[in-house]
Amino acid sequence: MKVDKREIVAALLPGAALALWALGGGALFSATLEPAERSALGAMLEPRAALLLLGWLLLSGVLGWALRAAYLRWVAAAGRLAEEARVLLAADVEREIEPQGGAEIRDVADVVNRLAAQRGALRADIAAQVREASRSVEQERNRLAALMAELTQSVVVCNLDGRILLYNSRARTQFRALSSAPSVSGGAELIGLGRSIYTVFDRALISHALESVQQRLQRGAAHPSAQFVTSTRAGQLLRVQMAPVRAIATEGAMSRAVDAAPGEVALNGFVLMLENITRDFADESGRDRLLHGLTEGSRASLGNLQAAVELLEDEDVDAATRERFHGVIRDEVRAMSQRIRELASHTAQTMKTRWPLEDMLGADLLAAAARRIESQCGCRVSTSEVDATLWLRVDSFSLLQALLYLAGRLVDEYEVKSVSLRLAEASGRARLDLAWIGPTMSTEIVMGWETDAMRIGDESLALTVRDVVERHDGAFWFERERVRHESFFRWLLPLAASSEQLDAAQIVKTESRPEVYDFDLFRASEQSRELAERPLAELAYTVFDTETTGLEPSNGDEIIQVGAVRIVNGRLLRQEIFDQLVDPRIPLKPEGIPIHGITEDMVRGQPTIDAVLPAFHEFCTDTVLVAHNAAFDMRFLQLKEDSTGVRFQQPVLDTLLLSAVIHANQESHRLESIADRLGINVIGRHTALGDAFVTGEVFLKMVGLLADMGIHTLRQALEAAQKTYLARVKY
Amino acid sequence: MSKKVLIADDEPNIVISLEFLMKREGHAVSVARDGPAALEAIRTARPDLVLLDVMMPGLSGFEVCQAVRADEALAGVKILMLSAKGRDTDIAKGNAMGADAYMTKPFSTKELAEKVRELLGAA
Numbered sequence: 001m002k003v004d005k006r007e008i009v010a011a012l013l014p015g016a017a018l019a020l021w022a023l024g025g026g027a028l029f030s031a032t033l034e035p036a037e038r039s040a041l042g043a044m045l046e047p048r049a050a051l052l053l054l055g056w057l058l059l060s061g062v063l064g065w066a067l068r069a070a071y072l073r074w075v076a077a078a079g080r081l082a083e084e085a086r087v088l089l090a091a092d093v094e095r096e097i098e099p100q101g102g103a104e105i106r107d108v109a110d111v112v113n114r115l116a117a118q119r120g121a122l123r124a125d126i127a128a129q130v131r132e133a134s135r136s137v138e139q140e141r142n143r144l145a146a147l148m149a150e151l152t153q154s155v156v157v158c159n160l161d162g163r164i165l166l167y168n169s170r171a172r173t174q175f176r177a178l179s180s181a182p183s184v185s186g187g188a189e190l191i192g193l194g195r196s197i198y199t200v201f202d203r204a205l206i207s208h209a210l211e212s213v214q215q216r217l218q219r220g221a222a223h224p225s226a227q228f229v230t231s232t233r234a235g236q237l238l239r240v241q242m243a244p245v246r247a248i249a250t251e252g253a254m255s256r257a258v259d260a261a262p263g264e265v266a267l268n269g270f271v272l273m274l275e276n277i278t279r280d281f282a283d284e285s286g287r288d289r290l291l292h293g294l295t296e297g298s299r300a301s302l303g304n305l306q307a308a309v310e311l312l313e314d315e316d317v318d319a320a321t322r323e324r325f326h327g328v329i330r331d332e333v334r335a336m337s338q339r340i341r342e343l344a345s346h347t348a349q350t351m352k353t354r355w356p357l358e359d360m361l362g363a364d365l366l367a368a369a370a371r372r373i374e375s376q377c378g379c380r381v382s383t384s385e386v387d388a389t390l391w392l393r394v395d396s397f398s399l400l401q402a403l404l405y406l407a408g409r410l411v412d413e414y415e416v417k418s419v420s421l422r423l424a425e426a427s428g429r430a431r432l433d434l435a436w437i438g439p440t441m442s443t444e445i446v447m448g449w450e451t452d453a454m455r456i457g458d459e460s461l462a463l464t465v466r467d468v469v470e471r472h473d474g475a476f477w478f479e480r481e482r483v484r485h486e487s488f489f490r491w492l493l494p495l496a497a498s499s500e501q502l503d504a505a506q507i508v509k510t511e512s513r514p515e516v517y518d519f520d521l522f523r524a525s526e527q528s529r530e531l532a533e534r535p536l537a538e539l540a541y542t543v544f545d546t547e548t549t550g551l552e553p554s555n556g557d558e559i560i561q562v563g564a565v566r567i568v569n570g571r572l573l574r575q576e577i578f579d580q581l582v583d584p585r586i587p588l589k590p591e592g593i594p595i596h597g598i599t600e601d602m603v604r605g606q607p608t609i610d611a612v613l614p615a616f617h618e619f620c621t622d623t624v625l626v627a628h629n630a631a632f633d634m635r636f637l638q639l640k641e642d643s644t645g646v647r648f649q650q651p652v653l654d655t656l657l658l659s660a661v662i663h664a665n666q667e668s669h670r671l672e673s674i675a676d677r678l679g680i681n682v683i684g685r686h687t688a689l690g691d692a693f694v695t696g697e698v699f700l701k702m703v704g705l706l707a708d709m710g711i712h713t714l715r716q717a718l719e720a721a722q723k724t725y726l727a728r729v730k731y
Numbered sequence: 732m733s734k735k736v737l738i739a740d741d742e743p744n745i746v747i748s749l750e751f752l753m754k755r756e757g758h759a760v761s762v763a764r765d766g767p768a769a770l771e772a773i774r775t776a777r778p779d780l781v782l783l784d785v786m787m788p789g790l791s792g793f794e795v796c797q798a799v800r801a802d803e804a805l806a807g808v809k810i811l812m813l814s815a816k817g818r819d820t821d822i823a824k825g826n827a828m829g830a831d832a833y834m835t836k837p838f839s840t841k842e843l844a845e846k847v848r849e850l851l852g853a854a
Contacts (some may be wrong), residue, residue, distance in 0.1 A: 299815035300742065300786075303836030307748030310840040314755065321751060328744045429820070443797055475820035477793070477827060490827070492820045 010071035015060025022056065077101020078108075085112050157245070159269040162197045162206065174274055175200070178232045189618035192576040194540045194568035196622060197272070201240070205230055208368075208397050209242045210270065215364050217244065217267075227358050228397050229277070231462075237278040239356055245269040290343055297339055301332045308332075357472065359496040362390040362430060366421045369400055373407045373419065376457065380418035381407075387424050391496035392432075395471050399493075401461065402468045405454040406434055406489055414439055422488075429474075430495050435488035446478050446487075531624075531651065532715040536703045539714060541567040541653075542578075542619065543626040543696035545688045546633045547596040549584055553636045558584035559609055560598055562616055563688030565696050566623065570703070572696045578619045579689045581606040596686055610644050613637070617646040624714065628671045628695045630654035651714060655698050657721035662705050664724075674698050734851050735776060738762045739769035739795065740784035740813070745836075749782055752840055756847065766790025770798055773808060780851055783830070785814035785821070793828050800829035809850045813838070 030038050045052070077100050084097045096113050099106040148155055154171035158164055175191040178200060190200055197206065209226040216224035225243040232238060247266035308328040311317065317325070363386050370381040403421075410416040415438075422433040450469075454461045469476040475492040531539070544564035550557035564578040581598065583606045593599060627633045630652045637648050659669040663677065675682050675694055678701045682694055711717050736758040738749045746762055753760045761776060763769035766789035773781060773795075781799075785792035792812055799805045810832075812825045817835040825833040832846055 295817075296815040299817060299836040300745070303813075303815065303838060304742065304744040304748065306837045307745060307752070307840050307843075311748055311751055314751075316755060317751075324747050328747055331744060427819070427823070429823075443801060447794075473818075473820070475824045477797075477824055479827060492823055 004076065007068060007071060007076065011064045011068040014063030014067055015056070018056055018060055018063070073102045074105065077105045081105060081109050081112070088112070088116050154274040156191070156197065156272045156274065157269060158197050158272065160267065162203070164191065164193055164195050164197055165269065167191055171274065174276060178236055189615060189621065192566055192568070193573060199618070199621060200232060201230060205397060208400070210267070211368065212360065212396065213242060213244045213270070214267070227356060229356055229395070236276055237281050239275045239277045241273040243271045243273070245271060294339060294343055298336060301336050304328055305332045357393045357395055357494070360392050360394055360396050362386065362392045362423045363388040365392060365394065365396055365399065366423055369403045370421060372400065372404050376404060377408050377411045379407065379411050379416060382418065382420040385420065385422040385424070390423055390425055390430055392430050393494040393496040395468070398463060398468045398471060401454060401456060401463070402465045403434060404456050406449060406465065408456060409449055410436060414441060425495070426492070428495065430493045432491040432493055433488045435486055437484065437486050440480070441487070443478055450476060532718070533713050535712050536706065536714060536717055537570055540623045541626045541699070542623040543567060543692050543699060544578070544633065545627060545691035545695060546636060547598060547688045548636060549586065549592060550589055553639050556586065558586055559636050560584050560588070560603055561596065561688040562612060563690070563692045564616065564619060565689070565692050567696055567700065570700065572693070572700060574693070577689060578616055580612050582612050583608050609640055613640055613644040614646050617648065620648065620650060623650065625650050625652045626655065626695060626699050627652070628655045628691070651718060653699070653717060654721060655695055655702065657724050658702050658706065658717065660724040661711070661720045662702060662709070671695065671698070734758045734779040736760050736847070737769065737772050737776065737778035737781045739772070739781055739787065739792070741765055741787050742784070748840070752844060753847070756844060766792070766795050770795050773799055773805060777805070778808060780809040780811060780847060783810055783812050785812060785816055785825070793824060796825070796828040796830050811846060811850060
């Protein structure tokens with residue numbers, strides 16, 4: 001037991017004080033006496049010294065005991081109470097403080113106990129509520145997942161950075177068709193949690209759609225969705241509908257959402273519904289051509305017929321001319337019959353879907369166009385002559401591009417400094433002008449722009465202005481106004497059927513909560529921090545392994561299998577995998593077969609490394625690579641850089657090196673030993689994918705262990721790995 | 732009063748009728764089979780009226796029309812556009828390009844003859 005110095009002081013203090021008082025008092029007293037009196041007093045006291053000492057001792061003992069008791073009762077007890085209360089505060093323990101000391105102190109202890117009990121009850125209550133809430137969230141999640149799985153439409157949910165947060169199986173199937181290497185990766189390089197949707201869709205297209213959604217939201221439209229059609233790298237035509245996911249404002253919790261400018265409705269993501277209309281569109285185009293041929297072809301034929309027949313009735317026709325008219329009639333009748341036969345041989349449907357157009361307020365479109373032209377071409381844009389009441393039915397994205405492209409060429413090639421955009425109604429259509437005052441230019445050259453593939457900045461598009469006009473079933477031409485020295489491009493565009501007329505009852509109050517599930521999936525947002533400074537626990541990883549014909553890549557050994565799995569948000573995503581055998585184009589070594597279990601028959605007919613590596617490279621987009629003994633695998637990949645043209649420049653973490661960082665004193669850093677140490681079950685090893693799974697689980701455990709050692713960021717992990725002596729091993 | 736009429740059309744089956752019709756009206760008729768030939772004929776022969784088909788090889792009727800209207804020297808040439816393109820956007824474009832009249836196929840020869848008389852009378 002610790003000695004309390006203050007307790008001893010309390011016990012001895014009265015005696016010391018008494019002694020001091022007696023001696024001091026005595027000395028003072030004797031100083032006032034005459035020498036005779038002093039010796040008389042001395043003679044009186046001397047024989048009674050023992051008695052005086054006894055009295056002092058007795059009094060000191062009694063007072064000392066009393067003061068010590070008081071000290072223990074009030075001061076020491078208060079100290080102990082504070083200590084115990086501090087323990088209660090710091091820990092989650094549920095225990096009572098033993099009341100002791102004086103009555104007041106006991107009271108305080110009692111109050112502390114009751115506060116602690118209250119705290120315990122509150123905690124239990126919150127825990128129960130959290131459990132209940134997460135149970136219902138879980139339930140809603142399951143319900144939504146079930147719902148999404150049932151949908152025949154593909155649905156992809158993204159946050160504002162375009163990272164995929166949710167997708168259904170239909171979407172997965174759809175993305176397979178979009179993959180440029182469907183046989184190798186099956187679209188897994190395109191769709192996956194945390195992957196960027198911008199690998200599939202042009203970022204500008206998505207931001208444009210978001211902008212229109214935002215405009216609609218601000219106007220209070222009941223269905224603020226946007227639609228666009230786009231073609232993918234694989235040549236597929238997709239119709240995409242975008243619906244906003246609104247931010248649910250909670251104080252401070254959703255920093256991103258709160259950033260919205262005043263008047264803007266805060267979004268924290270969007271839902272994309274995709275429909276592959278490649279075939280529909282091809283069908284439709286065919287039907288269109290047929291219909292077109294029928295109407296315009298028939299018009300011409302009928303014109304020829306009518307003229308010939310009418311003129312045959314003329315009396316002045318001589319025999320030779322009459323025969324020529326008869327020839328015309330025979331010829332045209334035959335031509336028309338032929339057309340009808342062709343039409344009948346197709347099952348022409350009456351329904352006609354054109355390039356899908358959307359309704360848009362003309363003023364919005366021109367405002368957007370003006371903004372872009374000003375920022376990209378650096379020329380002034382006036383929009384003073386715009387009829388703000390006109391609703392257009394347009395493919396706004398391609399139309400914007402056409403405007404931007406034409407303005408760009410005017411600025412680049414004719415140094416036009418300012419243009420104006422005009423919009424007016426003209427006999428049931430919208431008349432959109434891009435006008436400028438300036439140098440005369442040749443009509444032929446300017447109209448050549450109509451059929452050139454559009455270029456915006458450095459980007460070249462497959463579309464031409466004429467394509468855009470045709471999408472709108474409109475017209476386009478160039479005109480000059482001599483008097484005003486003004487030239488302009490003019491479009492005739494369809495007007496929207498008076499839809500989107502906002503019915504007051506339909507208006508959704510923007511601040512009201514939409515009736516959707518309250519998933520907080522959207523909180524995940526891109527950190528602007530550099531990759532290297534981001535915490536390991538936050539990053540997305542591709543954990544991979546390769547099987548090879550042998551151990552010497554520089555001596556002609558080749559990859560025969562690549563397996564990989566993704567880690568996103570600290571979860572191993574066993575569904576998002578890459579698993580591919582590779583034809584090495586050299587015979588397998590017999591001694592290797594028992595190890596990897598891959599035989600000649602298995603690799604024959606598989607794609608070669610030239611096809612597999614590009615697909616794998618895409619699968620790894622935006623992730624950090626993780627492999628066990630990564631130097632070995634990376635060496636194989638690097639040796640293929642020249643022949644495949646893909647470079648793996650992502651940061652690489654090696655579980656072998658990380659193991660050496662964590663367990664510096666262990667003998668073995670083989671994958672089995674590490675898995676064993678970390679308590680991970682090893683099944684299905686020695687296939688590339690099986691090893692990737694084990695490596696992934698090992699890596700996830702390591703992230704926690706590294707954090708305990710103060711290694712939190714990617715940079716720290718890379719540096720620590722580099723320092724270990726094993727890093728010097730080179731293949 | 733004889734006028735010079737140019738028929739610009741690549742379809743012989745309509746040219747036969749138009750040629751007959753215009754001759755019957757008493758005009759001197761010449762024929763061009765494609766866009767560039769039509770433009771050339773207009774520049775050299777200076778016809779009073781052109782029956783101009785929209786769908787021609789080389790240059791479209793629209794382009795021929797615009798080129799003619801861009802040339803001050805050819806201001807007196809009347810242009811009647813004939814087209815199997817019957818959409819209102821095409822008609823609007825034809826008028827914007829400076830055509831004096833636009834007729835959609837099929838048309839009645841009587842109406843065409845009247846229209847030609849009207850245009851030439853106004854000249």
